[in-house]
Amino acid sequence: MWSYLQQLSFWDWLAFGTLLLILEVFGAGGYLLWVGIAAAAVGVLTYLFPALPWTLQFVLFGVLSVLTAVYWWRRQRTAAKPSDQPGLNRRGSELLGRQFVLHEAINGGRGKIKAGDTLWLVSGPDLPAGSRVKVIGQDGVILRVEAAA
Structure with a gap:
């Protein structure tokens, strides 16, 4: 060796x-x-x-x-520099702050909204279908919503 x-x-x-x-x-x-x-x-x-x-x-x-x-x-x-497209590959981030009508009622903290041609799972306070909600956050593929004012 x-x-x-x-x-x-x-x-x-x-x-x-x-x-x-x-x-x-x-x-x-x-x-x-x-x-x-x-x-x-x-x-x-x-x-x-x-x-x-x-x-x-x-x-x-x-x-x-x-x-x-x-x-x-x-x-x-x-x-390393900040991206000029910060929402790229973060599906759903473009929905933050927008208002939608509940497609399915929120029961037990879960419901659905329709954004464009896509149904999104949402979590938030119990609300009936047809209520207006505002998207306030995102946990993976589930959007957090609150009742719109």
């Missing part, structure tokens, strides 16, 4: 980096990408400096892995 470590070549690092990048394809969430890039970078450095001791190679690998991961993490945080 020690003799193998003392004779690490750039091919070993490039193969390790390639393996990590292949594993990243199978869904590691981005982390193995940066570790794989660090391994490939150590491979390039080992090619340029063949006398690089194996201990220094491992130190470089560790430092480059951390640096690339921190760089990407910081870049992602600064690049």
Whole structure:
């Protein structure tokens, strides 16, 4: 084992980096990408400096892995900006604050409203069918309503 470590070549690092990048394809969430890039970078450095001791190679690998991961993490945080479509993929959020007529009475805290061509489950105080209600919130696919003034 020690003799193998003392004779690490750039091919070993490039193969390790390639393996990590292949594993990243199978869904590691981005982390193995940066570790794989660090391994490939150590491979390039080992090619340029063949006398690089194996201990220094491992130190470089560790430092480059951390640096690339921190760089990407910081870049992602600064690049994040508010969406220009905050309601995207939040079905029902466009109904907040709007008033509707109850399609089915609210009994035991549950009823239905019709918004466009869709029936929505609602929760709120018991009210008869035909009452006007205002959507005040959303719990998943159930809209919270109150009697409209």
